[in-house]
Amino acid sequence: MATNIRLFYGEVLACNLGCQGIVRDPQRGFMPRGMWYYGNLRECELLVIGKNPGHPAFCETGLYKDQSKWLQNYEKFILTNVISENANFTSFHIRLYRYIEYILSCKQSGIWDRCAMTNLVKCSTLGEQDRLKMNTVMKCGNTWLAKEIEILGAKRILCLGNEAYDGMVSLLGSSSIKANVAKIKHPSYPIKKEDEIAVLNAVKSILFKS
Numbered sequence: 001m002a003t004n005i006r007l008f009y010g011e012v013l014a015c016n017l018g019c020q021g022i023v024r025d026p027q028r029g030f031m032p033r034g035m036w037y038y039g040n041l042r043e044c045e046l047l048v049i050g051k052n053p054g055h056p057a058f059c060e061t062g063l064y065k066d067q068s069k070w071l072q073n074y075e076k077f078i079l080t081n082v083i084s085e086n087a088n089f090t091s092f093h094i095r096l097y098r099y100i101e102y103i104l105s106c107k108q109s110g111i112w113d114r115c116a117m118t119n120l121v122k123c124s125t126l127g128e129q130d131r132l133k134m135n136t137v138m139k140c141g142n143t144w145l146a147k148e149i150e151i152l153g154a155k156r157i158l159c160l161g162n163e164a165y166d167g168m169v170s171l172l173g174s175s176s177i178k179a180n181v182a183k184i185k186h187p188s189y190p191i192k193k194e195d196e197i198a199v200l201n202a203v204k205s206i207l208f209k210s
Contacts (some may be wrong), residue, residue: 005148005151005152006039008147008148010071012035012144013032013070013074014070015143015144017140017143019121019139019140020133021126021133022121022123022126022136023124024123026064026065027064029061030056030124031056031070032123033074033122034052035118035119035122035148036078036112036116036117036118037112037116041112041113041114041115041116042113043114043153044115045104046114046116046154046157047115047118047179048118048157048158049117049145049157049160049168050120050164051119051160051164052120052123052124053122053124057081060077085108091187093187095191096187097111099187099200099203102200102204103203103204118145119164120137120140120141120145120171121137121140121167122140134170137171138170141175142171146171146176155180156179156182156207156208157180158184158203159181160184161185161186165183168181180206180207180208181206182203184200
């Protein structure tokens, strides 16, 4: 699986669909991205889907000047800043990993053996908080996400926030994707501490229903 998904992500990075409302500028770090996986992934028990990647961090701005190293540099960035337990995690990462640990009953060190993350739309919007154009959701989703889900064999999908969930539901209606789909509040914003376990149990029941 790791070889197939790596080749696929190489294709995604080179995408030039020209979707409405997005920005693609490799010189400034604006690339199709936001796909998190690790080579140890054996079976994708859970695929986490966000809306789309935010604007690139300062440390990303020089990564994609050499097209021959796009995938190599992207993977190194993800390993260092997202997957490594020594990364400087934001509150988003801390909450997200806590949710995944609970849903999969695993420790953080085991998340990437069983889980992958991606985005509904692979590129950043012009304004970081802009809503996605539905024609962009459908164009990008049917071109890339449907194939990505097929390669990963994902049967459980956790959407981060309403916009990711609504877009995923629209894609389900226009593709052959078959999966249990649940949503949770975007991890950039906390769930009330006293409600978190109940929310996660409800999400888990949807994801693991037969």
